[in-house]
Amino acid sequence: MALAPTEQQLLDLKGKDVPVLDLLALFDARVRDDPTCLLIQQSLNAAGLSTVPYFGTCGRRASVHVVALDSVAVEATPQSDEVEEATEDPAGSLPERPLSIGDVLNGSGVDSLPPNSPLNTVTHLMRHNNYSQLPIIEGKSILHGVVTWRSVARMYEQGSPATLANAMEAPSDWAVAQETQDFFALLPMICESGYALIRRNDGTFGGIVTAADITQRFAGTARPFFLVGEIELRLRKCLGTAIGPDSIRAVQSRSRRTGQISDLMFGEYVKLIDGEQSNESLRLLADQNWLALQWTGADRVQFVRRLKRVKDIRNKIAHFDPQPLPAPMHDELHKFCLLLRQYVTDV
Numbered sequence: 012m013a014l015a016p017t018e019q020q021l022l023d024l025k026g027k028d029v030p031v032l033d034l035l036a037l038f039d040a041r042v043r044d045d046p047t048c049l050l051i052q053q054s055l056n057a058a059g060l061s062t063v064p065y066f067g068t069c070g071r072r073a074s075v076h077v078v079a080l081d082s083v084a085v086e087a088t089p090q091s092d093e094v095e096e097a098t099e100d101p102a103g104s105l106p107e108r109p110l111s112i113g114d115v116l117n118g119s120g121v122d123s124l125p126p127n128s129p130l131n132t133v134t135h136l137m138r139h140n141n142y143s144q145l146p147i148i149e150g151k152s153i154l155h156g157v158v159t160w161r162s163v164a165r166m167y168e169q170g171s172p173a174t175l176a177n178a179m180e181a182p183s184d185w186a187v188a189q190e191t192q193d194f195f196a197l198l199p200m201i202c203e204s205g206y207a208l209i210r211r212n213d214g215t216f217g218g219i220v221t222a223a224d225i226t227q228r229f230a231g232t233a234r235p236f237f238l239v240g241e242i243e244l245r246l247r248k249c250l251g252t253a254i255g256p257d258s259i260r261a262v263q264s265r266s267r268r269t270g271q272i273s274d275l276m277f278g279e280y281v282k283l284i285d286g287e288q289s290n291e292s293l294r295l296l297a298d299q300n301w302l303a304l305q306w307t308g309a310d311r312v313q314f315v316r317r318l319k320r321v322k323d324i325r326n327k328i329a330h331f332d333p334q335p336l337p338a339p340m341h342d343e344l345h346k347f348c349l350l351l352r353q354y355v356t357d358v
Contacts, residue, residue, distance in 0.1 A: 015038060015050055015054045016037050016038065016054070018054075018057065018058045020037065021054060021055060021058040021060055021077075022058055022060070024060070024077040025060060025077050025078070025079065026076075026077065026078070027076070027077055028074045028075070028076050028077075029062075029074060029075055029076075029077055030072070030073075030074045031043075031066055031070070031071055031072065031073055031074065031075060032071070032072065034051065034062075034066055034075065035047070035051075038050060038051055038054075043066075043067055043071075048066075048067045051066065051067075052067070055077075055080075056080060059079060059080045059081075060077055060078065060079065060080055061077075061078055061079075061080045062075035062076065062077055062078070063075065063076045063078055110193070110194040110195065111190060111191050111192060111193065111194055112188050112189075112190060112191075112192050112193070112194045112197050112207065112209055112220060113190030113191060113209060113211075113217070114194065115194060115220055115224065115225075115228055116190070116209060116217060116218040116220065120216075120217065120218055121146060121148075121208065121209075121216050121217070121218050121219045122136070122140065122142070122145065123145065123146045123147065123148040123216070124136065124145065124147055124148075125147070125148070125149055126147050126149055126155040126156075126175070128147070128175060129175070130173055130174060130175045130178055133145055133147075133158050133175060133178070134158075134163065134178075137158070137160070143159060143160060143205055143206070143221065143223075144157055144158065144159040144160075144205065144206050144219075144221075145157070145158050146158075146208055146216070146219070147175065147179060148216060151215040151216065152210075152214045152215045152216065154185065154187065154208070154216070155179070156176075156179030156180060156182070156185070157179060157180050157184075157185055157186075157206075157208070158175070158178050158179050158180070159180060159205070161180075162178055162179060162180045162184075163178050166178050184204070185208070186200050186201065186203075186204035186205075186206055186207045186208060187207070187208045187209075187210060188200070188207045188208070188209055188210070189209075189210055189212070190209050190210065190211050190212065190217060191212070198225070201220060201221070201222055201225060202222060205221060205222050206219055206220065206221045206222070207219070207220045228335065231335035231336065231341075232335055232336075234341070235324070235328050235336045235340075235341055235344055236328065238341075238344040238345060238348050239321070239324075239325045239328065239344065241348055241351075242321060242344070242347060242348050242351060243277065243280075245348075245351040245352070245354075245355040246280050246351070246355075247272045247273060247275075248355050248357070249304065249351075249354060249355045250272055250280065250283055250284075250300075250304075251272030251273075253300070253303040253304050253305070254272075254283060254300050254303055254304075256270030256271070257270065258283065258296050258299070258300055259271065259272055259275065259283070261292070261293060261296055262275070262279045262282040262283055262293060263275065263279060277321075277322050277325050277326075278322055280318065280322075281315065281318055281319055281322055282297070283296075283297060283300050284297050284300050284301050284304070284311070284314075284315060284318075285297050285315050285319075286298055286301065286311060286312075286315070287312075287315070306354060309354070314350075317343070317347050317350075318347070320343055320347075321343070321344060321347050324336070324340045324343060324344060327340070
């Protein structure tokens with residue numbers, strides 16, 4: 012939750028050009044989501060201040076001029092229905108640091124055995140847990156080796172005695188990385204070795220990332236983007252066919268009233284058909300838009316409610332988070348996509 016600075020700190024900004032990122036930092040925030048924009052706007056107004064241009068809709072790396080509230084023309088002040096649009100910030104969707112290998116750890120640590128373990132104990136644990144590799148670690152930080160099914164097979168092929176030392180990979184084959192190393196730079200090593208042991212900054216081993224983990228993470232991270240993309244494609248198909256340019260312009264901000272369905276932000280799809288929104292004129296238009304869709308058998312209230320949930324989830328995945336989307340949210344996207352496929356089939 013963003014924290015407000017003191018009124019004096021805000022007053023000290025009057026007459027100055029302030030980068031949007033610095034303004035956000037003053038409120039202990041990084042992105043312009045609904046609560047943050049509301050808090051900043053209320054805090055500035057309480058101090059008798061505003062910004063030109065409005066901090067919520069200008070470029071994320073732009074600067075705003077802090078001015079007295081009464082010096083801002085009414086036209087420059089965003090309407091309440093336009094504040095929501097600021098939360099769909101394309102620039103805020105980009106990660107602001109490289110993805111590290113530590114970001115993909117699941118936090119469960121790494122299973123290992125000490126160097127005095129019998130070989131059959133090692134291989135039993137690997138079979139039981141369906142592991143392809145098992146590190147041999149003394150304490151929490153001293154790596155003695157890694158046993159893989161490949162190294163076990165090589166031991167038997169060479170006719171070596173079945174001991175733990177002979178079953179371990181050679182040190183030159185160990186795949187070890189620091190948790191801060193770039194994720195994408197390590198992909199070739201993980202692809203070749205099948206794993207990477209991740210050492211934390213304190214020297215201990217914090218986990219293991221396998222090729223299977225990468226595959227699972229890609230599916231869990233990429234699929235929501237494709238689901239949202241398909242949902243938006245089908246929304247544009249059905250709404251753009253039934254609703255005219257004038258109704259589309261009504262939900263767009265003044266700076267980009269093109270009347271083109273392809274120019275809508277996701278929250279504006281909701282405004283097109285939401286019969287419970289606060290703006291009366293948009294509410295009346297939404298009633299007409301819903302009738303134009305001719306979805307007589309659909310529950311409008313439930314449909315709009317689920318569309319709003321998709322908007323919230325879309326904003327969550329757009330503001331990059333290295334952690335996968337929670338399963339319930341993933342399920343919501345999937346179900347809504349299946350629902351839309353029943354209404355819009357020709358895409």
